[in-house]
Amino acid sequence: MIGGGQGAFIGGIHRIAAALDGMYELTAGAFSSDAEKSRATGVLLGLAPDRVYSSFQELIAQEKARPAAERVQVIAIVTPNYLHFEPAKLALENGFHVILDKPMTFSLAEAKQLEQVAAASGRLLCLTHTYTGYPMVKEARQLVAAATLGTVRKVYVEYPQGWLSNFEEGSDNKQAAWRTDPARSGVAGAMGDIGTHAFNLLEYVTGLQVVKLCADINTVVGGRRLDDDGAVLLKLSNGSSAVLMASQIAAGEENNVKIRVYGEKGGLEWQQVDANTLRVNWLDKPSEIRRAGTGYVSSFARHNTRTPAGHPEGYLEAFANLYRNFALCVQAQEAGTLPPPEALDYPGVAEGVRGMAFIENVIASGKSTEKWTDFSV
Amino acid sequence: MIGGGQGAFIGGIHRIAAALDGMYELTAGAFSSDAEKSRATGVLLGLAPDRVYSSFQELIAQEKARPAAERVQVIAIVTPNYLHFEPAKLALENGFHVILDKPMTFSLAEAKQLEQVAAASGRLLCLTHTYTGYPMVKEARQLVAAATLGTVRKVYVEYPQGWLSNFEEGSDNKQAAWRTDPARSGVAGAMGDIGTHAFNLLEYVTGLQVVKLCADINTVVGGRRLDDDGAVLLKLSNGSSAVLMASQIAAGEENNVKIRVYGEKGGLEWQQVDANTLRVNWLDKPSEIRRAGTGYVSSFARHNTRTPAGHPEGYLEAFANLYRNFALCVQAQEAGTLPPPEALDYPGVAEGVRGMAFIENVIASGKSTEKWTDFSV
Amino acid sequence: MIGGGQGAFIGGIHRIAAALDGMYELTAGAFSSDAEKSRATGVLLGLAPDRVYSSFQELIAQEKARPAAERVQVIAIVTPNYLHFEPAKLALENGFHVILDKPMTFSLAEAKQLEQVAAASGRLLCLTHTYTGYPMVKEARQLVAAATLGTVRKVYVEYPQGWLSNFEEGSDNKQAAWRTDPARSGVAGAMGDIGTHAFNLLEYVTGLQVVKLCADINTVVGGRRLDDDGAVLLKLSNGSSAVLMASQIAAGEENNVKIRVYGEKGGLEWQQVDANTLRVNWLDKPSEIRRAGTGYVSSFARHNTRTPAGHPEGYLEAFANLYRNFALCVQAQEAGTLPPPEALDYPGVAEGVRGMAFIENVIASGKSTEKWTDFSV
């Protein structure tokens, strides 16, 4: 693991996600660029001292120097955005598989370069767009793909948060500090942090691509250096339209990412607060409540649950689904076999490049006086 | 009553709303321009035959000719949009108070003219934007007005319907036929029919005005002559921003009009499907569920309920609240007294003019390649 | 109307329910045994002074003395329980149809006597068990009757309220005073006031009868003279079992009456707080959300709604459904025709007798040390 020292949030989540199914063992880490901090985290996690490093370069070099059977197979990179590209590139080039926190890189240019590196390396990369790991999000995608709703006509996707309603970066909030800092986060704040999740969810569930957008991007809290709120009108590849809303100043909201997709015959609705439920509404018959863990859901939903219906699974399990599916694919690659299609269904390099394109396009549109901006990659 | 013959939808609703509190008695009507149909409706409603007319002109002339104590006091106009202006004008000019279905007129020009007529007449006009009649919508407005949430920063308002997902106007659907006909509905379809409700709800709850907008207006169903879907980015008078979504092709949706308002300290959420509940979320304490009919709500909410908490009141009661409040204001005017502030809180001419301005501005923005259109009245 | 003077709650509700569909006109009343109070209420309601009476005997005698076309047809009795039997009996015996608030009488003996009076009179009697007026309760009954769920195996029905959590009868609460007074309410408090509603709902929805019961009846608030809480184990006529819970000291609860019925193949759930929804769960397929006002519901549900799906109807509309259905049956009887089956579906004498039997049996069981008490009528 690279990053994820004390005080970090997402590193701990990655460790739980990796541990949950017993398919990963954490054996090495460069948890901080401060050698002492990295060492302390290693002690806390019970790692062998000689596998705790003070830089990602050192981790990659030393692990590569170990016999194949004793080195790490997969490197998880859980650093802030500006520290994604270099370690991911180096890891891939040295033969390691990579799990990378989103968004993929600091800029679209980096993302496209990383795409080439990954392709050349023959190694696998998983980008942790957690929400697509939920079983009922997968069910939604399958329903749309099977044209159960008919042609998609309208999509609403939203990610409202309230935690940046105050000037948190002015206090001792490490999470707020880097996310609102252009030097560490990139050109976008809210749009990069959660707008990309909404964007990814939209493209994942619908199987469509955004082709044009028109954005209203705002920085609401005084003194803040990046956007903390935005709404976007979108045109999709089949000619339909969509709305994307993401805000970090929606005071009182937690993380209720939600998507609604309307087709010719009906619509579906999923939201994280009730993650194990997918509601499907029809033009002329009763609505359906589909539930995770039941016998009637698709193989993609079933593959991504661990408990019978009614025992709620949540965010950590969705995260763990990415880890598990990636592990199955890595194992298959190493074994020279084909993983099941359900396992292949994890977010990777292609999603990462489109996410970075979204960030750059949406910020450009926010600044533009033209109504529509073409979505360029 | 003018309009509301057999086959009409909203006329029946108006009659229930008027009857519910026993403050109105239906005594005269021109229910259809077809004399026979008007007569038949009169029979069905038990009206005296000599009070059933075959045109609004006849109704107004004949009723005016009756002794003051025996003529109608208030005329409800429940015709399609293109038949709002003339009867409303004539009624006001002849000394009758008017209850008018929304949107106020066929065009903004008519609306502004009617505004002058109403002012000159000294008579009162109520425009039936039903949703502001709900007690918990009134509670929301009071909370925002009292700055309980701090300054408003973001608003989401939406009105998704699915009933025009097919080409209903091609079949025998009278409601669909006139609403999708430019000659009877005006320049807008969905934006006029339900977009205006969402717009009115936004301005009512926040006490703010829309100053700019950027609209994506769509006609999704083939052959349709007016918009059936749209989404709008908005700038509000205090510098904040909003999103408005209205669709009649959101397949499977009923009429779940919903508003969310976020301020500095918290946010509130109301939706018609759970109309007796107002949820208030805070940055740093438990969310509140405020309920209609309880002892702790504002006088505005209390004034607009009839039953103790837990006995749901709905759409007809919200509609009846407009009728009752208007009756109280008419009675007060006739008595030369002041109505209570809670009764004065009904939508009228000013809201009607802004609603028509919304329709024209939003359609213009939809056609524009410029990003932002100033909201002009 | 008999009863329903100022300060009364249910009288006002009856008046709204009667007015809502324009099928009743309130023309006479004995609103209080205090002549002055009765007169004052009559003025407030705009009644002719000579139709406002100071006793039910006077009302019945005087109205009967009027020409048939000018007298009241239906008498609504909205007094406390101890004043149900005498006026109902007198009204029926004198040829008036009766609408009577629940429970039917003060005692089971009275109820059985009234049953005979009603049968002999040839007049109709409607007992206002409001909850069976909800369209989705009717839908539930139809689903069970059609064996959609298979044989019924288990029922849970509950009516939790919190409004008697304090010793309200010690203060100026007129509603609490008579409901907790054995001389006016009868042998039961909560069990009579709301337990009967739950009991009626159970027998209505399932089409089954209670045959045995085992009750835990409690008076929780100090100084109270009747029960304010109870729970009952029940055996039903098909051999299945049920649980009934009713409480007036469930602090913080409003009036969320709720029923769940489980059959061999699935279960259904309805609750007043979401009255326009009926949820049906299945053993092996997605749950269904059935909604009032849609095209797919049964004729019984459809007959009892006034607005398209998504415009919530509530308690007053459910109450009005009883009034409307009763009016249709009275009209049919007068016309010598048959009312539609949907109109015949209102609670009457039979339900009233069983309700009174429930009250006496449940109180007896509460006092018994025997486990099971046979349900005797």
Next chain:
Amino acid sequence: MIGGGQGAFIGGIHRIAAALDGMYELTAGAFSSDAEKSRATGVLLGLAPDRVYSSFQELIAQEKARPAAERVQVIAIVTPNYLHFEPAKLALENGFHVILDKPMTFSLAEAKQLEQVAAASGRLLCLTHTYTGYPMVKEARQLVAAATLGTVRKVYVEYPQGWLSNFEEGSDNKQAAWRTDPARSGVAGAMGDIGTHAFNLLEYVTGLQVVKLCADINTVVGGRRLDDDGAVLLKLSNGSSAVLMASQIAAGEENNVKIRVYGEKGGLEWQQVDANTLRVNWLDKPSEIRRAGTGYVSSFARHNTRTPAGHPEGYLEAFANLYRNFALCVQAQEAGTLPPPEALDYPGVAEGVRGMAFIENVIASGKSTEKWTDFSV
């Protein structure tokens, strides 16, 4: 681990719960009494072959024979009920801490004996009553303990399931087979499997004890040998009353265990389907929605979450909370220190004995013709 071979359900859950926080490492197991099956499971889980045993006796003997630093510290027993007592007793007597699936034993007599063994051993025992591991259940207990609601007056607790609606034990359903077999499950079916969970939840949240009960116990499905449904009236140690409902033939229900507690000033409600929410209703002010992961919850709730508010945690996390808290207590004991009170809050021997007493008392009451049965231990 003892038990938990292939085909078992709860064994896998225990392994995830143990892995989630990285505080346990699975190193040894007797997964089946069939040596070959045990071995196969060991291979699947990546255990060293010499740590996979074919009986619990062998596991305990061999592990004890290892040097202290190399033997297992905690033994998880995840076998059917009839195989709880012997291995738990042996493990405790040989110095191992024990995690035991519920209910604690096959009979109350065994439970009381195990209580003595545990006390004498000085070792710790955790009984996996999962639902008390949820953070908002802990919040509920804290609120009641702090008398925030005033004295408890009424409790409703329920656990409806539908999975045994058919004669599953007649087909190849291993889970159904042992749970409906008196020789493996004990005197109770549903009451032992899920009734004990409801009972434990009631006593945990309220801090009260059941002192009397009156049960209606049913076997609904033909051919079944143990109860599959029941409802119980209860008297609690402070004089208040309660209702407990548990069913496995509530067709269409998943696992929505739910508890409602009413005090003098307000009531609270928690249910597994919305596990991260605790609703608190008040007599005279807005209801509160308390959410897991927020800053305002008690230290007990906070201690048992891993993610910020809005990222749902579920059943596996609740299970993992038991494991984590137990690990903290084991570590503290080994270190000779005191664990934090939040960690001590896990279900143990005392809860196990009461659970077994519930099973025997409730079945006895079900057979009795007396109304009330004293709760005897």
